[in-house]
Amino acid sequence: MSDRIDITLTINGERHDIRVEPRKTLADAIRDDCGWTGTHLGCEHGVCGACTVIVDGATVRSCLMFAVQADGASIRTVEGLAQGETLHPLQEAFIANHALQCGFCTPGFLMLAAGAIERNPRMSDAELIEVLSSNLCRCTGYENIVKAVRSAMNQMQA
Structure with a gap:
């Protein structure tokens, strides 16, 4: 058996x-x-x-x-975020805003942010920080991660 x-x-x-x-x-x-x-x-x-x-x-x-x-x-x-050779707006924003360093935590942050944006595409800064605070980054700090997600949210709403 x-x-x-x-x-x-x-x-x-x-x-x-x-x-x-x-x-x-x-x-x-x-x-x-x-x-x-x-x-x-x-x-x-x-x-x-x-x-x-x-x-x-x-x-x-x-x-x-x-x-x-x-x-x-x-x-x-x-x-599953990118579509062929086209990066997802979150991936583009992480690059543009220097929101990664070693990159180990990046997949988790990207998926956390993607799910949060799908549930609430108009999060306030306080809500965004609350969501992102549940994941850990040991290299970059969180300021650029928050900026990247906010940038992607703005692009996706436009």
């Missing part, structure tokens, strides 16, 4: 039928079983936010979710 479970994940529009142990995290399944390595693992305790992805429209820390909990879900990772 197998202790693995068959599940289906749709990641960035691509269907993945995989077999996982019940205790495998969504982050590990995305990276190891499905090959989408843009989702980073930092603390693996849900604190840093580097593993943030969007599952059925909700931002989640993929290190805290089991892959079996996402069976049948539609998942977006950082690789």
Whole structure:
């Protein structure tokens, strides 16, 4: 008898039928079983936010979710932001506003911001800072990250 479970994940529009142990995290399944390595693992305790992805429209820390909990879900990772060679406005704004240094936290911030903007495209600065404060950046500080997300929000509203 197998202790693995068959599940289906749709990641960035691509269907993945995989077999996982019940205790495998969504982050590990995305990276190891499905090959989408843009989702980073930092603390693996849900604190840093580097593993943030969007599952059925909700931002989640993929290190805290089991892959079996996402069976049948539609998942977006950082690789799903750009459309072909065209970067998402958030990605462009991160570059233009120097909102990354080492880049380790960037996928999590991009997905956190994308989900927040989808839910509330007209966030106040206070709301934006509150949302972004849930992820950790060890290099750049947060000022340029906030500026980048605000810039992208303004561009997307125009």
